[in-house]
Every structure is written in C-alpha cells, then in structure tokens.
Amino acid sequence: MSGATFILNGRSVPFKLGQSILDAARDNGVEIPTLCYLKGLAPSGACRICLVEVTGARSLMAACSTPVAPAMEVFTDTPRVHQARKLNTELLLAAGRHDCILCEANGDCGLQELAYRYGVDGSSFPRSEHIYPTEQENPFIVRDFSRCILCGRCVQACNQIVVNRAISQGYRGKDSKIVTGGDRPYHESDCVFCGQCVEVCPTGALTEKKLRGQGRPWETKRIRTTCPYCGVGCQMWLHVKEDRIVKVTAVEGAAPNDGRLCVKGRFGYDFLYSEDRLKTPLIRENGRFREASWDEALDLVTAKFKEIIDRDGPDAVAGVSCARSINEDSYQMQKLFRAVFKTNNIDHCART
Ligand code: FES
Numbered sequence: 001m002s003g004a005t006f007i008l009n010g011r012s013v014p015f016k017l018g019q020s021i022l023d024a025a026r027d028n029g030v031e032i033p034t035l036c037y038l039k040g041l042a043p044s045g046a047c048r049i050c051l052v053e054v055t056g057a058r059s060l061m062a063a064c065s066t067p068v069a070p071a072m073e074v075f076t077d078t079p080r081v082h083q084a085r086k087l088n089t090e091l092l093l094a095a096g097r098h099d100c101i102l103c104e105a106n107g108d109c110g111l112q113e114l115a116y117r118y119g120v121d122g123s124s125f126p127r128s129e130h131i132y133p134t135e136q137e138n139p140f141i142v143r144d145f146s147r148c149i150l151c152g153r154c155v156q157a158c159n160q161i162v163v164n165r166a167i168s169q170g171y172r173g174k175d176s177k178i179v180t181g182g183d184r185p186y187h188e189s190d191c192v193f194c195g196q197c198v199e200v201c202p203t204g205a206l207t208e209k210k211l212r213g214q215g216r217p218w219e220t221k222r223i224r225t226t227c228p229y230c231g232v233g234c235q236m237w238l239h240v241k242e243d244r245i246v247k248v249t250a251v252e253g254a255a256p257n258d259g260r261l262c263v264k265g266r267f268g269y270d271f272l273y274s275e276d277r278l279k280t281p282l283i284r285e286n287g288r289f290r291e292a293s294w295d296e297a298l299d300l301v302t303a304k305f306k307e308i309i310d311r312d313g314p315d316a317v318a319g320v321s322c323a324r325s326i327n328e329d330s331y332q333m334q335k336l337f338r339a340v341f342k343t344n345n346i347d348h349c350a351r352t
Contacts, residue, residue, distance in 0.1 A: 007073040021063040021074055022050055032076050033085065033117070035092075035110050035202050036151035037064045041160050044152045047092070049114060051084045052076045060084050086118035094125035097146040098203075104142070105204030107217040111149060112203075130174065138187040140209055140267050141198055148205035150176055154197035161260060166190040167197060178205075195266040199249060199259070208247050210267065215241035224251060227265040231323045231350055232256055234265055245269050309341060318345035 005012045008028055015024035020043065025032050035047035043064040051060040055073035060081065068074075075081065092111055100106045114120070132145035150169075155178060158167040166189045170179030181189025198206040220239040227234040234257035239247040248266050252259040271277065281297035282289040292300075308316050321333040330348060337346040 094123040103204035110202030214246040314343040323350035
C-alpha cells in the first residue's frame with residue numbers, strides 16, 4: 001500500500017501506485033462495466049464502455065487504461081457517463097446482427113446486459129453491411145462474425161494467456177475482422193481448440209458447438225468439480241441441465257488453472273454418455289468376453305498374480321498407474337506393488 005488516495009464518487013479512497021482507475025475502483029467496491037478488459041492483461045481500450053469522468057479532463061476517460069494519480073477526482077456514475085456508455089452500446093449493436101432471441105449467448109452476454117442496463121431499445125445508427133457467414137466446420141467452436149464486437153479479448157486470450165498465437169486482428173477500418181491463420185477457418189489454423197477464446201468472448205460470437213440447442217443459461221445449474229483427465233487437477237464448472245452436462249467452463253481465480261482449460265477438459269465429456277462405456281468387468285473365456293461381477297473379476301486377478309509370482313518371482317509382474325487417478329490411488333498402487341508384491345516394478349503413465 002502506497003498510502004496514496006484519490007477521490008472516487010466524492011469519497012477519498014486508497015489506491016496502489018500504477019493501478020488503473022478500473023482496478024482501483026473495483027478494489028474499493030465500485031463496479032465499472034467493461035467488455036474488452038481482461039484481468040491481469042494490458043488493457044486494449046477497444047470497447048470504450050468503461051468511460052468515467054475525471055475532473056479537469058476535457059473528455060471522458062477509459063477507466064481500464066487510465067492510471068490513477070494522487071488526488072485525482074473520478075466519477076463513475078454521472079448522467080454524462082451513462083449517456084456515453086449508452087451511445088457506445090448502440091454503436092456496438094449497430095455494427096453487427098444482435099438478434100438475442102436466436103443467440104446461444106442469450107442471458108449470458110455482456111452486450112445484452114449493457115443494453116438492458118442503459119435502456120438501449122434499438123440503435124439509431126445504420127446497421128453494418130458486413131455480415132460474414134457463420135463458421136462451424138470444426139467440431140468444437142461456432143464462430144459467428146456478425147455477433148463479434150471486435151473487443152479483442154479472444155486475441156488477447158490466445159496470444160497472452162494460452163500463448164498459442166492462432167488468433168489476430170485482421171484487415172483495417174470497416175473491414176476489420178478477427179482472423180485465424182491469415183483468415184482461414186479455425187481448423188486450418190494453429191488453433192488447438194482449448195476454447196479459451198470462447199471462455200472470454202463477451203457476446204455470442206464464439207460459442208460451444210455442443211451447447212447449441214441444449215440449454216439456456218437460466219436452465220442450467222453450475223457444479224464445481226476437478227477435471228477427470230491428467231493429474232494437474234484443473235478446476236471446472238459443469239453446466240448441467242436435467243442431469244446432463246451441456247457445457248464446461250473454467251473456474252476463475254482457482255489454482256491450478258486460474259480460468260484456463262485444455263481441449264480435453266473443456267470439450268471432452270461425451271464419454272460419460274457413451275453407449276460403449278464398460279459398466280461391468282469383462283472376463284475373456286475361449287476368446288470371447290463375458291460380463292462378470294467385481295468379486296469374481298478381482299478373485300481372478302488375485303489368483304493370476306499369485307500364480308505368476310509363485311512361479312517366476314515378484315519381478316515378473318509390473319504395474320502402471322493411471323494419470324487420471326487421484327494421487328491417493330496412485331500412492332496405494334505403488335504400496336501394493338512394493339509392500340505386498342515385493343517388487344519395485346511400478347510406474348505412472350503421466351510421463352508417456
Ligand atoms: Fe475499457 Fe473496454 S473495458 S475500453
């Protein structure tokens with residue numbers, strides 16, 4: 001704490017040197033709306049929704065990219081500020097096709113939320129003629145350019161959070177467009193389909209393909225869990241409708257992934273509902289599998305281990321524990337091999 005203060009909506013409040021007005025306001029319990037801001041990254045200042053009044057400044061200032069100075073006087077909720085935010089929301093609405101009822105992000109859209117908050121009931125600006133076809137050739141992400149507000153969050157997420165550099169700003173002026181791999185479809189670019197761009201998109205420009213028609217935000221409940229894949233233990237939200245997962249998102253601010261997921265964690269949950277899932281142990285007899293009870297299967301495995309160890313010694317057996325298991329299971333597996341079977345032939349598949 002520097003001990004420095006500034007005036008926020010008439011109140012003297014502390015701030016840390018180098019902080020933006022936006023971060024300092026949030027630290028002091030004052031919310032300023034944003035669309036393009038991504039916590040922890042350099043502000044792009046693209047959306048102009050976070051405008052605030054600073055005494056002595058000729059124009060409104062973007063709170064996300066304006067540093068606080070000692071004794072600075074800032075107002076975040078004046079009629080002038082509201083009017084500017086409303087105008088900028090109207091401009092963003094005019095720049096695309098925002099027919100909310102048909103949009104997969106309806107109810108979970110930053111632009112819709114702003115339009116509601118500032119009472120935008122249509123736009124007095126002419127609609128943009130640049131309506132691009134929707135891209136849905138890949139299995140994971142639907143990209144609807146007509147709902148893109150060019151906030152640049154997907155570009156920042158891909159370049160600065162995931163560091164995959166598949167997405168960038170393309171073209172200039174009225175032709176500006178978010179592009180992948182020289183304006184080729186996602187699946188022809190360097191995209192690894194981690195879906196971080198979908199996670200940060202504030203509108204319905206980027207949505208999960210598997211979510212389509214499966215459930216609106218208000219129909220689902222969120223259940224926090226740990227990713228079932230590798231041993232990292234990423235924290236995720238399951239969005240569940242009628243006991244069925246319709247989407248997976250990352251938990252913000254939680255270790256170890258802090259809002260990130262990989263392609264498997266975010267999109268790879270279909271196996272839960274696969275008809276091919278094994279529901280009982282299978283025992284091979286005469287070249288064919290037959291279903292068995294767990295007691296029967298475990299008795300058979302025990303007998304086989306005993307038979308091999310009695311005949312060839314403990315080093316004739318080896319174990320590989322699964323990286324998807326919890327640490328405690330892997331620990332018990334190595335105990336079983338070292339303490340019971342008396343062999344050090346035990347490994348873990350996370351290195352492969
Ligand atoms: Fe500040 Fe977008 S959040 S300009």
